[in-house]
Amino acid sequence: MKFLDEYRRLDEVHQMARAIHRLATRPWTLMEVCGGQTHTIVKSGLLDLLPRQVTLVHGPGCPVCVTPLEMIDRAIAIAAQPGVMFCSFGDMLRVPGSSQSLLDAKALGADVRIVYSPLDALQLARTHPDKEVVFFAVGFETTAPANAMTVFQACREDVPNFSVLVSHVLVPPAMEAILSSHSCRVQGFLAAGHVCTVMGFEEYEPLCSRYRVPIVVTGFEPLDLLEGIQMAVAQLEQGRAEVENQYARAVRRGGNRSARDCVQAVFEVTHRIWRGIGEIPSSGLRLREEYRRFDAEKRFGLNLPPVAESMECIAGLVLQGLRTPDECPAFGKRCTPDSPLGAPMVSSEGACVAYFQYGKRKDYGSSPVLSSPAVGH
Amino acid sequence: MCLAVPGKIISVQEEELLGLRSGKVDFGGIRRDICLAYTPEAKIGDYVLVHVGFALTVIDEAEAQRVFAALREMEQLEGLEAGTA
Numbered sequence: 001m002k003f004l005d006e007y008r009r010l011d012e013v014h015q016m017a018r019a020i021h022r023l024a025t026r027p028w029t030l031m032e033v034c035g036g037q038t039h040t041i042v043k044s045g046l047l048d049l050l051p052r053q054v055t056l057v058h059g060p061g062c063p064v065c066v067t068p069l070e071m072i073d074r075a076i077a078i079a080a081q082p083g084v085m086f087c088s089f090g091d092m093l094r095v096p097g098s099s100q101s102l103l104d105a106k107a108l109g110a111d112v113r114i115v116y117s118p119l120d121a122l123q124l125a126r127t128h129p130d131k132e133v134v135f136f137a138v139g140f141e142t143t144a145p146a147n148a149m150t151v152f153q154a155c156r157e158d159v160p161n162f163s164v165l166v167s168h169v170l171v172p173p174a175m176e177a178i179l180s181s182h183s184c185r186v187q188g189f190l191a192a193g194h195v196c197t198v199m200g201f202e203e204y205e206p207l208c209s210r211y212r213v214p215i216v217v218t219g220f221e222p223l224d225l226l227e228g229i230q231m232a233v234a235q236l237e238q239g240r241a242e243v244e245n246q247y248a249r250a251v252r253r254g255g256n257r258s259a260r261d262c263v264q265a266v267f268e269v270t271h272r273i274w275r276g277i278g279e280i281p282s283s284g285l286r287l288r289e290e291y292r293r294f295d296a297e298k299r300f301g302l303n304l305p306p307v308a309e310s311m312e313c314i315a316g317l318v319l320q321g322l323r324t325p326d327e328c329p330a331f332g333k334r335c336t337p338d339s340p341l342g343a344p345m346v347s348s349e350g351a352c353v354a355y356f357q358y359g360k361r362k363d364y365g366s367s368p369v370l371s372s373p374a375v376g377h
Numbered sequence: 378m379c380l381a382v383p384g385k386i387i388s389v390q391e392e393e394l395l396g397l398r399s400g401k402v403d404f405g406g407i408r409r410d411i412c413l414a415y416t417p418e419a420k421i422g423d424y425v426l427v428h429v430g431f432a433l434t435v436i437d438e439a440e441a442q443r444v445f446a447a448l449r450e451m452e453q454l455e456g457l458e459a460g461t462a
Contacts (some may be wrong), residue, residue, distance in 0.1 A: 001405040003424060003436055015448055018455070036379050063378045089429070091378055117430025119412065120411040142379040145415055146431045149397070156396075193378040197426060197434045218378075229443055250381075250426050250434050259415040259433065276451070349378060362394040 003249070005113055007221030008044075017049040018224040023233050030184050030232050031173060031178070031321050035062030035194035035349025036220055042354040045224040054233060057185065057321030058340040058354075060174050060294040061192050063139045063167075064091045064347035065319060066274040069307050071167045072097035075107065077302050078165065079110040085123035085128060086124035088136040090114040094346045098132035098307035118164075123155070125162035134296045137164040140171055144285060148266040151294050163296040170274050171195050172203050173283035178320055179211040186321060188225040188232040190218040190225065193247040200255030204243045212241045229305055266291055274318030275343060276309070279310075313342035318351055324351040332356060381428040383436055386421050389413065402427060 006012075023348060027059055038058045042045060048083035060066055076097050079086035086102070091102040093114065106112035111131075115121050118135050123143045125133035137147040147164065154162045161179045171192055178184055191204060228246040235242060245251055263285070268363030272284025287295050309315075312330050317323040325331050325344065335341040337353055344350030384402040390396055402411040402425065411425070416432040419425050425432035 001383065003441060004387070012445070012448055015451060034379055059381070089378065098456045116413075119430055124451065136411075139378050142428055142433070144431045146412075149412070149414060149431070153396070193380060194426070194428065196431070223444060244456070248443065249457045251435075256415055256433055258417070260437060262415075348379075365387070 001311065002148055004221060007023045007058070007219070007223040007248040007375060009223070010106040013044075013222050013226060016223060016230060017068070018056065020226065020230050021231055023230065023237055024051045024323075025237060027053045027055070028187050028233055028236050029055045029057060030188045030229060031057045031059045031101065031186040031192060032190040032225065032228075033059040033175065033217070034195070034220075035059075035347065035351065036194075037061070037190060037225060038191065038216065038351050039354045040220055040222060040340045041225055043359045045358075046222060047130075048227060049226070050229070056229075058318065058324070058351040059189075059313070059321055060274065060277065060319040061140065061171065061195075062319070062344065062347050062349040062351070063143070063169060064095055064351050065171060065315065065343040066277065067095070067138055067343070068273045068275045068306065069098055069309060070273075071165070072101070073304050074297065074302060075149075075165055076100060076102055076105045076110075077304060078296055078300050079105050081114050081132070081300065082298075083130070083132055085124060085131040085133045086115050086136070087110045087114060087115045087124065087133060089138065091347050091349075092136055092138060095343050096288070096340055102370070118147050119153075122150050122162055122221065125159050127350040128155075129161055131161060132299075133162050134375060135164045137168060140169060140192070140195050140264075141199045142192075142197070143265070144168055144263045144267065144291040145198055145256070148262045151266050151291050152262060153327065154294055156226045159324070163294050163299050164287070165296040166267075168267065169274065170269070170283050170285065172207065174277075174278050175205060177277070177280050177283075179201055179207065179213065181320070183322060185215065188214040189216070190232065192216050193217055193219045193251060193296035196245075196255065198255050198259050200253050201243050201245060201251065202253060208241050208243050214241050215243045215248050217243070217251050219250065256349060274319075276313075276319050278316075310341045313340035315344050316354075318344055321335065338377055341371045378430070379427045381433060383424050383426050384409075386419055386423050386425060389419075389421060395409075400432075402432070414423070
């Protein structure tokens, strides 16, 4: 497919890897923010193409992974109510709550449906006026415009049996939480390209200057990621700390103005708890007062008991780039995609799944996807 | 979850999908109705980046070629270096 295949060609990928080898003279640690980028990196074997000076740590950019346990439990409790049709992106279904997942609830008889778009959930509400249709509005800035537009439409058409369970989070506050931590090892960021298609990259400029880190807006294909790394390493080697845009074919400085306006009209910034990390101030979105009648949390008003995470899961450390998945004692043994202890072993963007599926394990050696090509210095 | 896929617009309806600007977008042979409300400038033949049923941006073809031009330059430099080594 155009705009995908050409960024996956082996010759170009190897050529960009050689450019990084020529640049790197000292050890540097970079974080790719988005879980989708982590998957490309591990699946394509890019870790094996990098010089030993460049270490990649994987970031918190997996909405499924950071949705709090309480919110999963709330979703399951709502889905189990009679007359409810609970709609979600497929990724959320297998995430373990405190005692079950949405998929377990479905097996026990709850009407849980996977939708491709929040507009599909709204359409179900229009065609099933006898049901309470609830959409699980999870995601980062990339997904917020779709969810905002859906709520806006529900309001405009006055669809009374539609509501959203909102668990929206924002990327820059999480990056700042990582940078301000005393244990931070990140010296440069590959910012999440698709978040920036919506938001642009102006909000990274204060982060860049306050913490003196290069931030490179980066795409999702192997060549994009290597070019992002190359740009970040070049900055570090030259002592620069700037915002640069590798993903200019999709990202403009101001982002998508009309999408940002719609998000702004429907949502307001709020504190959010990130699973495994804790509360981060001003790091999420909730419905504004004029749209709060579509808030499923308010509509169903369930009181749930407080819950505790699995003691063994180190997802919080993995999500902050402080550990890699294969450093967890449960990894691949007591925690697998079939029987996960934590969300990063479930989501298609989770770092633990990426390591498990594509063989980036200490006992496996290098990735089986690309057979160790000769990368010259 | 932030997966977004490029596809080519093959038709545009100004007010079809729940009253929003929409269009048919082709993803390597698979066609879907996509909301184009956030890309009012997108026209038939353009490639858009689509996430959960919404086009988020029109892909800039000139920018898409930039990395390949840079790689060609790099290759020439590599060739020169190899020649002088």
